[in-house]
Amino acid sequence: MQVAILGGGASGLMAAVTAAEGGHAVTVFERQARVGRKLLATGNGRCNLSNMQPLAGRYHGQRPDFARPALDAFGAQAARGFFRGLGLLTVEEPSGRVYPFSDQAGSVVDVLRFAAEARGAVLRTGEEVLSLRRSGEDFLVETAAERLPFERVLVCCGGLAGGKLGGTKSGYELLASLGHSRTALFPALVQLKTPPEKVRALKGVRADARVRVEKAGETLAESAGEVQFTEYGLSGPAVFEVSRAACAAGEGVTARLDLLRGVSAQELEALLAARCRDFPLLTGENLLTGLLHNRLGRVALREAGFPLERPLADFNPRALARVAGVVKDFVLPVTGNLGFENAQVTAGGVSTDEFRPETLESRLVPGLYAAGEVLDVDGDCGGFNLQWAWASGRLAGRLL
Numbered sequence: 001m002q003v004a005i006l007g008g009g010a011s012g013l014m015a016a017v018t019a020a021e022g023g024h025a026v027t028v029f030e031r032q033a034r035v036g037r038k039l040l041a042t043g044n045g046r047c048n049l050s051n052m053q054p055l056a057g058r059y060h061g062q063r064p065d066f067a068r069p070a071l072d073a074f075g076a077q078a079a080r081g082f083f084r085g086l087g088l089l090t091v092e093e094p095s096g097r098v099y100p101f102s103d104q105a106g107s108v109v110d111v112l113r114f115a116a117e118a119r120g121a122v123l124r125t126g127e128e129v130l131s132l133r134r135s136g137e138d139f140l141v142e143t144a145a146e147r148l149p150f151e152r153v154l155v156c157c158g159g160l161a162g163g164k165l166g167g168t169k170s171g172y173e174l175l176a177s178l179g180h181s182r183t184a185l186f187p188a189l190v191q192l193k194t195p196p197e198k199v200r201a202l203k204g205v206r207a208d209a210r211v212r213v214e215k216a217g218e219t220l221a222e223s224a225g226e227v228q229f230t231e232y233g234l235s236g237p238a239v240f241e242v243s244r245a246a247c248a249a250g251e252g253v254t255a256r257l258d259l260l261r262g263v264s265a266q267e268l269e270a271l272l273a274a275r276c277r278d279f280p281l282l283t284g285e286n287l288l289t290g291l292l293h294n295r296l297g298r299v300a301l302r303e304a305g306f307p308l309e310r311p312l313a314d315f316n317p318r319a320l321a322r323v324a325g326v327v328k329d330f331v332l333p334v335t336g337n338l339g340f341e342n343a344q345v346t347a348g349g350v351s352t353d354e355f356r357p358e359t360l361e362s363r364l365v366p367g368l369y370a371a372g373e374v375l376d377v378d379g380d381c382g383g384f385n386l387q388w389a390w391a392s393g394r395l396a397g398r399l400l
C-alpha cells in the first residue's frame with residue numbers, strides 16, 4: 001500500500017520503519033530540514049529513550065488506559081530490543097532511565113533514519129503537509145509543491161511543546177480538518193514561575209528536595225529529587241514531575257519544598273540548637289552552614305524573619321523552630337509556567353475516543369492513523385514520552 005507518514009519525529013520514524021518492514025511503500029513528510037530534530041535535543045542531547053520502571057500509571061490524558069494496548073505490545077524491553085536490532089546499544093541507569101550507550105541522541109536518529117531508508121522509505125524533508133483530504137478511497141496529501149494520493153495516512157506531527165525544535169499545531173489542525181476534536185492543550189514537564197523576588201538570589205542553586213504542589217490545601221502532586229532555582233522560579237526533574245498537575249490546576253497553586261528531606265524537623269532543631277550552643281558568637285548567616293547551600297540558608301533565614309547579623313546566642317528554641325519550619329516547608333506561590341516553548345511535552349491532544357486503542361486507526365476516518373504526542377496522551381518525566389512515541393509509532397505502522 002502507498003502510505004504517507006506526516007512528521008519525521010520519534011513516532012513517525014518508528015512508524016516508517018515498521019510500515020516499510022511490512023512491505024508498504026512509505027513516504028515520510030517532514031517540514032523541517034532534517035528528521036528527528038526534537039529527538040536530538042532530548043535528554044539534554046543524550047536521549048532518555050525509555051524507562052525500565054513499570055509503565056502503568058505513568059500516562060495521562062482523558063483516557064489514560066488508551067495507551068495500554070500499544071505499550072503492552074511494545075514496552076521498554078521491546079523498544080531496547082528493537083534498537084539493539086538496529087545496532088544501537090542502550091544502558092539503564094539506576095533510576096530505570098534508558099539511554100543510548102553512545103550517550104548521543106544523534107545516534108538514535110541515525111539508526112532510525114538508516115533503517116527507514118534501507119527498507120525503502122522515502123524521507124521528504126523540508127516539506128510541510130498543508131492539507132489532508134479524503135478523495136474516494138484515497139487521501140490527498142498536499143504540500144506547497146504538489147498534491148499526492150495515498151491509501152493510508154499516519155499523522156505523527158507531535159504537539160506544541162518545544163516550539164524551536166518543531167512543536168506545532170499542524171497535526172491538530174490536519175486531524176480537525178477530517179472531523180477530529182481535541183481536548184484543551186497545556187504545557188507539561190515545564191519550569192514553574194514563582195515571584196522573582198523570592199528566588200532571584202538563588203539563581204543557579206540546586207537542592208535535593210521534596211516538592212509538593214497544592215491548591216486550597218489539597219495536594220495535587222508530590223515528587224522528590226533535584227530542584228534547580230532560576231531567576232524566574234523553579235526547574236529540575238523534581239519540579240518537572242509535579243509541573244503537569246500544577247499547570248492543569250490553573251491559578252492559586254503553591255509549591256512547598258522540604259529542603260532537607262532526609263532530616264526531621266525535630267532533628268533539624270536539635271542540630272540548630274547545637275550550632276547555637278557551640279558557636280554563640282557566629283551570626284545567623286552561618287546558622288544553616290553545612291546543612292544547606294549557603295545562599296539557600298541565607299534566604300531561609302530571611303524568610304523566617306531573622307536578620308543575617310543576629311548572633312546565634314540570641315536564637316531561642318522558638319526561633320529555631322521557626323527556621324526549621326521554613327527549611328522543611330519553604331513556600332512559593334506558583335505564578336505560571338514557562339510555556340510550550342520550554343515544555344517537554346504537550347498535555348491534551350486529539351481525542352482518544354476517536355481512535356481505536358488496539359490499532360490507532362481513526363474511528364471516524366478509516367485508513368487514517370495517529371501516533372505520538374498529537375494524541376491526548378502524555379507521560380511522566382524520565383523517558384516515558386519517547387516510550388509512548390515508539391510504542392504508538394510501532395502499532396500505527398503495522399496498519400492493522
Ligand SMILES: Cc1cc2nc3c(=O)[nH]c(=O)nc-3n(C[C@H](O)[C@H](O)[C@H](O)COP(=O)(O)OP(=O)(O)OC[C@H]3O[C@@H](n4cnc5c(N)ncnc54)[C@H](O)[C@@H]3O)c2cc1C
Pocket residue numbers: 006007008009010011012029030031032035036037038039041042043044047048049050127128129130156157158159161162165166167168170171343344345371372373374382383384385386387389
Ligand atoms: C527539549 C526536550 C527534551 C525532551 N527530552 C525527552 C526525553 O529525554 N525523554 C522522553 O521520553 N521525552 C523527551 N521529550 C519529549 C519527546 O521528545 C516527545 O514526546 C516526542 O518527540 C514526541 O514524538 P512525536 O513523534 O509525537 O513528535 P516529534 O518528535 O515532535 O515529531 C513530530 C515531527 O512532525 C513534524 N511535523 C509537524 N507538522 C508537520 C507537517 N504538517 N508536515 C510535515 N511535518 C510536520 C515536526 O517538524 C516534527 O519533526 C523532550 C522534549 C523536548 C522538547
